[in-house]
Every structure is written in C-alpha cells, then in structure tokens.
Amino acid sequence: MVDSLSVSAAPNGQLKATATVHSTRTVKLQALTVAVRSANGGNYDYPGATAATLGTQATKYTSGSRAFPAGTYTYFVAYKVHDSWRSLAPVKSFTSGTSTTPTPTATPTPTSPATPTPTASTPAGTPTQTASPTPTPTATSSTTPSAPSTAAAPVGIAGTWRQVFSDEFNGTGLDGSKWNSNWFGCSGCVTKPPNSAEASAYSPSQVSVSDGSLHLNLIQQPTTVGGKTYPNVSGLVTSNGKAQFTYGAFESRIYTPSSGTQMANWPSFWLDGQNWPTDGELDVLEGLGGSACYHFHSTAGGPGGCASGTYSGGWHTFGAEWKQGSVTYYYDGKQVGQITSGITSAPMYLILNNAINPDHSGTNVVPADMKVDYVRVWQH
The missing domain is CATH 2.60.120.200 (Jelly Rolls)
Known part of the structure; x- marks a missing residue:
C-alpha cells in the first residue's frame, strides 16, 4: 500500500520522486520504483529502481533525479515480484516546463501486466505489397526507456539505450x-x-x-x-x-x-x-x-x-x-x-x-x- 507519494525539485532543473509504502505481510520485491507516463503514453520512469523488502512498517523510497520535457505527466508506484511488474494507486500528476506542482488526479490505476512465457524454418511472412516510405520516429529528449513491465533497458541486452x-x-x-x-x-x-x-x-x-x-x-x-x-x-x-x-x-x-x-x-x-x-x-x-x-x-x-x-x-x-x-x-x-x-x-x-x-x-x-x-x- 502507498502511504505517501510526491515529486520534488532536484538540482539542475531535474525532479525526483519520494514514496512511502508498506505491506500487510513481509514480501521481497525484485524492484521498487516510481513510474511516469506522458500525456501520450510515453515512458519517463524515474531512475533508481531497487530491490526492497516490505513489511507492516513503512518503507521510504526515493528515486534518482531526471529532467522532463515540457508537459503534463502521471506517476505512480510500481513494483516487481515473481518476475511480474504491478502498479499501485494512487495515480498523481505533475506539470514540467513551467512549474512543478504535483497534484492527485482521478486517473485510474494502470492495469498491472501479467507475468512472462514462449521446427521448421518457415518465414513468418512473405509480403508482396509495397507501401510508401515513412520517416523513422525520433526519440523525445531525455526519455528514459523504462516502465513497470521492464528495466531501463532491453532485457538481457547490454549497452546504453x-x-x-x-x-x-x-x-x-x-x-x-x-x-x-x-x-x-x-x-x-x-x-x-x-x-x-x-x-x-x-x-x-x-x-x-x-x-x-x-x-x-x-x-x-x-x-x-x-x-x-x-x-x-x-x-x-x-x-x-x-x-x-x-x-x-x-x-x-x-x-x-x-x-x-x-x-x-x-x-x-x-x-x-x-x-x-x-x-x-x-x-x-x-x-x-x-x-x-x-x-x-x-x-x-x-x-x-x-x-x-x-x-x-x-x-x-x-x-x-x-x-x-x-x-x-x-x-x-x-x-x-x-x-x-x-x-x-x-x-x-x-x-x-x-x-x-x-x-x-x-x-x-x-x-x-x-x-x-x-x-x-x-x-x-
């Protein structure tokens, strides 16, 4: 359960998140973080996901700091257990680019993902249609590639992404x-x-x-x-x-x-x-x-x-x-x-x-x- 959740200013125009959480029983989490979504669904999660053990006593989590492009964002606590990411109410919001004033919203709690699964050499597809080329999308500045369902990079693939x-x-x-x-x-x-x-x-x-x-x-x-x-x-x-x-x-x-x-x-x-x-x-x-x-x-x-x-x-x-x-x-x-x-x-x-x-x-x-x-x- 989330006892408190807030966003505050950090050096160099960045922001950080702080959450206080507890559980009705002792549970070991593979990761605990604060997830962030832009208005169009982009992932801007705070860095610093960490393993944690929750119990009936409140545990405080403080994220790493990061910058956000101008816009309005929702944020919430997310945790990973048994290789499955889940999210918790409440969902709050803040605005970046002018001033940062975190405010609760009526946004529903994001749906928690379910948990991971998977001889001939036949092509998955043999398309013959031709379509006009389209431009490759560009990344939004400072986007952190993380979300409640994964870490801040592709699973198992090394490198800076x-x-x-x-x-x-x-x-x-x-x-x-x-x-x-x-x-x-x-x-x-x-x-x-x-x-x-x-x-x-x-x-x-x-x-x-x-x-x-x-x-x-x-x-x-x-x-x-x-x-x-x-x-x-x-x-x-x-x-x-x-x-x-x-x-x-x-x-x-x-x-x-x-x-x-x-x-x-x-x-x-x-x-x-x-x-x-x-x-x-x-x-x-x-x-x-x-x-x-x-x-x-x-x-x-x-x-x-x-x-x-x-x-x-x-x-x-x-x-x-x-x-x-x-x-x-x-x-x-x-x-x-x-x-x-x-x-x-x-x-x-x-x-x-x-x-x-x-x-x-x-x-x-x-x-x-x-x-x-x-x-x-x-x-x-």
Missing part, C-alpha cells in the same frame, strides 16, 4: 497513432494474410485492448477476401506508415497460445521492410511446429533457428538487437541465437499477428488468444 517507441496497451482501445489493425488494407477492412501459407484472414474486429494487454484473437469463421476463402479470421497489428526503424533493440512481452507444452499455431512478432525481400524481414519470434523460432529473410536467404526450452503456457519476453551486419536474439533475457549473413539496413516497421498454418496441424488450436503486454524499441 534511449527508448524511441513504446506501447504498454494500458488503454481501452488500440492506439491508431501507432498501429493499423489489418494488413495493408483500408481502415476497418478485412484483409488477406501476409503469407499465402496462412489459414486465416485478418480483421480489426479481432484486435482489442483490455486488462493491460493487446489481444489478437483467432477464431474459426470462414472469411472470403480477394476471391479466396480462409477457414479462420484473426488479429494483426502493424506500425507501417506510422513508425519504422533502422537498427536498435526490439522487445515484446507475449503470452502465446499453447498446445500442451508446445506453442500453438503461428504467433509472430516481426519487422518488415517496404520492399520484400530486398529490404529484409526480421522475425523476432514465430511459433513453428510448437517451437519458438527466429529468422532473418532477405535476397540472401532466410537463416535462423529455434530456441530450446518451453516458451508457451505463460508470459515470455522476446527481443532482438539489430545492428550493422548482425541480429542477436534474446528470449527472457538470454541469448538464443545470432544471424550474421544477409542482414539488411533498410527501415522496417513492426508487426504482431496470431497466425495459423494448416501444415502445423499437430499444434494448432482454435480459438486462441495471443496477448501482448508491451512493445518497446530502443536505439543508441
């Missing part, structure tokens, strides 16, 4: 400034899949945001698009035309559908260029034949592999670091593979989709909900 994109899916609907809810189609249209091997069309009706997660729902519903009837319809989001990147660290925390101890269907988190395969395709995660796999497709081929271990039946973090000449893949913060051939350098946009492939019938499950806690992108 600045966050340039994020969506925590804490609202009640998809953020249309960041995502499209179908594959290269008009707003609200049902579209064909990126890959002709898929057995589902994509409809915005199968995309929703609730309980702090993006939901991509696959259901059995014969759907005809472009003269072809697909036995299923599912959910997909893409940042094409709204955000694209050249190099960086890309991470998403995902709860994939499961078939026993295996990953069901063909859930995917990937990036794609404007001209496939010339511009490249970076598959951070694709469920293939029950396994969690990664690939990089270009005119040079499609090398990749599948991670050992079980990445289904719970929340897991899937990430990749893309830099000149290589992509290194990280699942739950551990390196699971690296590709150093055929790596392209053209900008790519983000895609998440809950696909299904009839060739993997042994692990297919319908209906199935692919849940996404967050998507984040960092660059140096």
Whole structure:
C-alpha cells in the first residue's frame, strides 16, 4: 500500500520522486520504483529502481533525479515480484516546463501486466505489397526507456539505450497513432494474410485492448477476401506508415497460445521492410511446429533457428538487437541465437499477428488468444 507519494525539485532543473509504502505481510520485491507516463503514453520512469523488502512498517523510497520535457505527466508506484511488474494507486500528476506542482488526479490505476512465457524454418511472412516510405520516429529528449513491465533497458541486452517507441496497451482501445489493425488494407477492412501459407484472414474486429494487454484473437469463421476463402479470421497489428526503424533493440512481452507444452499455431512478432525481400524481414519470434523460432529473410536467404526450452503456457519476453551486419536474439533475457549473413539496413516497421498454418496441424488450436503486454524499441 502507498502511504505517501510526491515529486520534488532536484538540482539542475531535474525532479525526483519520494514514496512511502508498506505491506500487510513481509514480501521481497525484485524492484521498487516510481513510474511516469506522458500525456501520450510515453515512458519517463524515474531512475533508481531497487530491490526492497516490505513489511507492516513503512518503507521510504526515493528515486534518482531526471529532467522532463515540457508537459503534463502521471506517476505512480510500481513494483516487481515473481518476475511480474504491478502498479499501485494512487495515480498523481505533475506539470514540467513551467512549474512543478504535483497534484492527485482521478486517473485510474494502470492495469498491472501479467507475468512472462514462449521446427521448421518457415518465414513468418512473405509480403508482396509495397507501401510508401515513412520517416523513422525520433526519440523525445531525455526519455528514459523504462516502465513497470521492464528495466531501463532491453532485457538481457547490454549497452546504453534511449527508448524511441513504446506501447504498454494500458488503454481501452488500440492506439491508431501507432498501429493499423489489418494488413495493408483500408481502415476497418478485412484483409488477406501476409503469407499465402496462412489459414486465416485478418480483421480489426479481432484486435482489442483490455486488462493491460493487446489481444489478437483467432477464431474459426470462414472469411472470403480477394476471391479466396480462409477457414479462420484473426488479429494483426502493424506500425507501417506510422513508425519504422533502422537498427536498435526490439522487445515484446507475449503470452502465446499453447498446445500442451508446445506453442500453438503461428504467433509472430516481426519487422518488415517496404520492399520484400530486398529490404529484409526480421522475425523476432514465430511459433513453428510448437517451437519458438527466429529468422532473418532477405535476397540472401532466410537463416535462423529455434530456441530450446518451453516458451508457451505463460508470459515470455522476446527481443532482438539489430545492428550493422548482425541480429542477436534474446528470449527472457538470454541469448538464443545470432544471424550474421544477409542482414539488411533498410527501415522496417513492426508487426504482431496470431497466425495459423494448416501444415502445423499437430499444434494448432482454435480459438486462441495471443496477448501482448508491451512493445518497446530502443536505439543508441
């Protein structure tokens, strides 16, 4: 429980946060911090997250200091336990740029994320459509890439990072400034899949945001698009035309559908260029034949592999670091593979989709909900 929470001035025009918290029983926290959100949902968490043991006696936490671009922000206490980040009421606000006067707000308590989960070498997508290039978003000055669901950097990926994109899916609907809810189609249209091997069309009706997660729902519903009837319809989001990147660290925390101890269907988190395969395709995660796999497709081929271990039946973090000449893949913060051939350098946009492939019938499950806690992108 939060007994007190406030923001105060620090040297050099920066701010710091102070919180007093307690628990009804003794609990060891992996981390305790004060999280901050800008008006458009950007992450500006205070530095200095620390491990703590809470009990019935009040514990005081003081964050590190940081500067904020001019604007209004909400802030709240967040803590990590059992590898899951959670948030506490109250949610307060302050304004930076003129004077800093913290005031309580009626903003509801942010939804707590749930907890992390994840052989053939089939491409996650073989798009043939071409769209007009879009500018790569720039990072907001002084943005700290941290949030209640993760640390101040990509999980397991070393280096100094600045966050340039994020969506925590804490609202009640998809953020249309960041995502499209179908594959290269008009707003609200049902579209064909990126890959002709898929057995589902994509409809915005199968995309929703609730309980702090993006939901991509696959259901059995014969759907005809472009003269072809697909036995299923599912959910997909893409940042094409709204955000694209050249190099960086890309991470998403995902709860994939499961078939026993295996990953069901063909859930995917990937990036794609404007001209496939010339511009490249970076598959951070694709469920293939029950396994969690990664690939990089270009005119040079499609090398990749599948991670050992079980990445289904719970929340897991899937990430990749893309830099000149290589992509290194990280699942739950551990390196699971690296590709150093055929790596392209053209900008790519983000895609998440809950696909299904009839060739993997042994692990297919319908209906199935692919849940996404967050998507984040960092660059140096």
